[in-house]
Amino acid sequence: MLSGEKGTAKQMAMRLLLDxxxxxxxxxxxxITSAHLSGVSPLTGGLGLRQFLSRLTADPLAEVxxxxxxxxxxxxxxxxxxxLITTPNFLQYNREIVEQYSRLGVxxxxxxxxYEWEGVITEGTAAWAESNAICFGNSYCxxxxxxxxxxxxxxxxLTGYAPYYGLLIEEQRQPNLEVTVSTKLDDPTDFSxxxxxxxxxxxxxxxxxxxxxxxxxxxxxxxxxxxxxxxxAAAANYGCPLVYLVGGDHPEPDFQDRLLFSTEELGQxxxxxxxxxxxxxxxxxxxxASVGEMRAVAQLLRGKEVRSKPAAGDQTPPLWVFTSAANxxxxxxxxxxxxxxxxxxLLLENTCPEVVPYDKTWVKHILTNSM
Numbered sequence: 001m002l003s004g005e006k007g008t009a010k011q012m013a014m015r016l017l018l019d020x021x022x023x024x025x026x027x028x029x030x031x032i033t034s035a036h037l038s039g040v041s042p043l044t045g046g047l048g049l050r051q052f053l054s055r056l057t058a059d060p061l062a063e064v065x066x067x068x069x070x071x072x073x074x075x076x077x078x079x080x081x082x083x084l085i086t087t088p089n090f091l092q093y094n095r096e097i098v099e100q101y102s103r104l105g106v107x108x109x110x111x112x113x114x115y116e117w118e119g120v121i122t123e124g125t126a127a128w129a130e131s132n133a134i135c136f137g138n139s140y141c142x143x144x145x146x147x148x149x150x151x152x153x154x155x156x157x158l159t160g161y162a163p164y165y166g167l168l169i170e171e172q173r174q175p176n177l178e179v180t181v182s183t184k185l186d187d188p189t190d191f192s193x194x195x196x197x198x199x200x201x202x203x204x205x206x207x208x209x210x211x212x213x214x215x216x217x218x219x220x221x222x223x224x225x226x227x228x229x230x231x232x233a234a235a236a237n238y239g240c241p242l243v244y245l246v247g248g249d250h251p252e253p254d255f256q257d258r259l260l261f262s263t264e265e266l267g268q269x270x271x272x273x274x275x276x277x278x279x280x281x282x283x284x285x286x287x288x289a290s291v292g293e294m295r296a297v298a299q300l301l302r303g304k305e306v307r308s309k310p311a312a313g314d315q316t317p318p319l320w321v322f323t324s325a326a327n328x329x330x331x332x333x334x335x336x337x338x339x340x341x342x343x344x345x346l347l348l349e350n351t352c353p354e355v356v357p358y359d360k361t362w363v364k365h366i367l368t369n370s371m
Contacts (some may be wrong), residue, residue: 001159007061009104013155017163018151024165025059035069036156037106038129039150041074041355042093048067050093052102052119056158063105064354065160067121070101071150072288072322072352073110073132082346083290084309087357106157108348111324112287113229114140118326125168127156130286138242139232144168147211163357166210175244176208181218183263184212188230188293189369191223193269195231195262196371199238211239217246218261227294227363228346234371278315279367283353285322286370294336301343303309308346310362317367319345322352 001015017029039045052247056062074094075083079116085091102108114120115137123142128134129150137143146166148156156162167173179198185191198214214235223231223245232243244250284297306319321340323331328349331337340347353368 001139002077007055007059009059009062010055010158012056013033013158014155016152016155017161018157019154019162021165024163026163026165028164029161030125030157030164031160032066032127032162033124033126034069034126035064035153036071036126036128036130037101037150037153037157038071038112039154040097040101040110041351042090043087043355043357045150047136050096050100053097053104055099057103062103062158064157066157068104068106068157069109069114069117069120070098070106070110071110072112072355073098073350074355075351075356077347077350078350079346082308083356084359084362085346085357086359086361090357093222103345104158104196109324109326111326112352113290116290116324120169126351127162129153130238132229134301135232135240135242138167138173139244140228144173144355147239148294157166163275163286170251172210173213173242174251175213175215176206176256177212177214178253178255178258179214179216179261180259181216181261183261183266185219185227188226190266190371191370192230193273195234195240195243196237197261197265197269198235198259199240201259202238203257203258208256209276211241213240213242213253214259215244215246215250219245221247224292226290226296229287230311230370237371275365275367276334277365279317280310280362280364281358281366282317282319283366283368284319285323285348286353288352289321289327290324291327291330291334291336294321294323294327294331294340297345298336298339301340301345304343305310306344308344319343320353321345321347323347323349325349 001010004011080091115122124143127148128145129148
């Protein structure tokens with residue numbers, strides 16, 4: 001690959017992996033079982049991403065070497081008009097990016113929750129980008145992946161290898177932060193706030209080259225999928241690559257600090273996050289909503305009327321629910337999608353609230369349940 005015998009795309013990818021290896025003092029490459037790529041929306045990738053993908057796909061030998069999934073795109077192409085996007089050529093560029101990835105053999109899932117898809121390998125040595133997916137996979141699925149960027153994950157996908165360093169080494173995965181929870185947590189947003197709060201406690205004397213890795217006690221014995229997802233997704237905001245829960249398996253800890261999360265901390269964060277200005281838009285589904293989250297939304301909307309777009313003279317904010325194509329298909333079959341749409345809300349797939357180019361003439365403040 002390095003000599004170019006497998007094509008220029010794999011040669012470029014292998015050069016990148018060897019540069020990464022040199023930087024990390026890694027002397028070995030490990031074969032990987034899967035990859036997940038971020039960097040899909042024209043909003044975050046721009047012209048550079050489109051040109052880079054075009055250069056890769058010009059190579060007839062360019063193809064990923066392992067099963068590879070794709071992160072959330074910048075819009076729901078089928079409902080582009082309903083998203084009120086005014087950015088010039090956005091739909092065209094979004095379609096171009098997804099098509100280029102597909103030409104490389106990437107499965108165009110357009111989802112930030114690969115761990116909720118059937119047929120996705122969620123264990124073994126991998127190269128995943130997208131912070132919430134990395135943390136969820138490492139924490140609950142038996143995955144071993146570093147926090148890859150979209151570019152490094154693509155290089156790993158093209159070659160089928162990852163540099164052996166960091167979280168691929170068992171000794172580097174030990175808990176380095178003790179967190180005790182002394183308050184009752186129930187709603188997934190409570191867990192989202194906890195994950196975010198842990199990261200916000202970061203101190204200058206901490207030495208955590210691969211991020212905070214908390215061992216958390218005081219939580220219910222069994223967490224449901226939505227609670228686990230909210231916790232790890234929010235913790236990942238501050239570089240946390242995995243979380244451990246007391247009662248589960250974990251390596252011997254080497255704590256650098258001890259934190260206490262009480263009723264006071266939970267209440268303070270809710271108070272601080274309370275909207276101080278009129279809300280323009282409410283979004284649910286960051287990461288993309290699970291079937292359980294959509295069920296909860298549908299129950300809350302029963303008998304209520306909301307809207308999907310702003311209306312002159314009406315301060316009621318529209319409600320947009322973001323989910324994956326896989327979960328939306330289930331929601332269609334079970335009636336959840338119909339119940340959400342019946343209320344007037346907009347149900348979107350293939351995109352997420354973080355990568356949409358909102359029309360800022362009306363979107364000023366967004367309210368969401370996710371940190």
